[in-house]
Amino acid sequence: MHPMLNIAVRAARQAGNLIARNIGQQDNFEITTKNKDDLVTSIDKQCEKVIVDTLMKSYRDHSFLTEEAGLLGNPDSEYQWVIDPIDGTTNFVQGISHCAVSIALRHNGKTEIGVVFDPVLNEMFTASRGEGAYLNSRRIRVSNRDSLDGAIIGTAFPTRYRDRMSAYLVLFSRLISNCADVRRMGSASLDLCYVACGRFDGYLEQGLKAWDFAAGELILREAGGITTDFAGEEGYVKSGNLVSGNPAMLRCLLKVCEAQTLPAILK
Structure with missing residues (x-):
């Protein structure tokens, strides 16, 4: 070690x-x-x-x-x-x-x-x-699921940005309509690790601080996962807006995040 x-x-x-x-x-x-x-x-x-x-x-x-x-x-x-x-x-x-x-x-x-x-x-x-x-x-490795069908996704509501809640609920509704289920566990670092070991298929959350995700994001990446912001870029390091999963799952989650909800969520 x-x-x-x-x-x-x-x-x-x-x-x-x-x-x-x-x-x-x-x-x-x-x-x-x-x-x-x-x-x-x-x-x-x-x-x-x-x-x-x-x-x-x-x-x-x-x-x-x-x-x-x-x-x-x-x-x-x-x-x-x-x-x-x-x-x-x-x-x-x-x-x-x-x-x-x-x-x-x-x-x-x-x-x-x-x-x-x-x-x-x-x-x-x-x-x-x-x-x-x-x-x-x-x-450990991320799951190999390549679509939202049957997927378990970790998330959290934007309690630090409550003015964005209505837009996030639209995103949540779209997400729950396309995956098997959603989990809101209350620990971002563990959420990322659960994606890393395949317990979750993907994860998304807003407004995190560096100490919330720095360790978990590396663990996920070393397990074969990818993290971006909600626009599919690398700005999550500064914004704390994270979307994570294997490459195929990340694309699926980003598609759910796009369209009319994205500007409201990221305002």
Whole structure:
């Protein structure tokens, strides 16, 4: 295993232990509301500190982009760790066993390492650029489904952009009319990993932040998937608007996204 990946896995497991011990135990932690749809707990902050401290022991000169603390470390470093200590905080608070630690490493802007750890199921998704994607050390691949017939698609509603909801509901209606079913799970990093290992056939979501998708997107890519924005371009890195799947499924999803819904969704 790549040394940096090995340390990221160690950091993810340490944070995951905190999540597993506290999930749903609201008497054990403080909860703060950042926005109507966005919670942070004292466990998020503890997990983040554990991750950053573990990584800093080996890579003190790197920079760290974290969901809760923002930018830490050396801002001029070629290396940047992108960290979401609990992706799916609302699930964690409510005791819904679908949340994850997400850690990615970027070198000069390119994601080189991705780790997504589900501590409840003890599932560790990992990838290094050019070396494939793995679930608990077993190689994974995206599904080979080539149409929406029978497909299971992961998504989420644009709660950060509620003015776009009516347009997104048109898209959702079109999607559900053409596929087998849709899942809204509440953890973007795990959604991407579920596409990577073939549990989902595709995934689309709007308004994500870098820490939501950096690790999962690399894992999906190393599993044979592709990610674009809703227009089929590479702007998702800045916009956080993601559509993912194998090449054939991506084309199907982009076709669903086009026409009259696209301008309203991306306004």
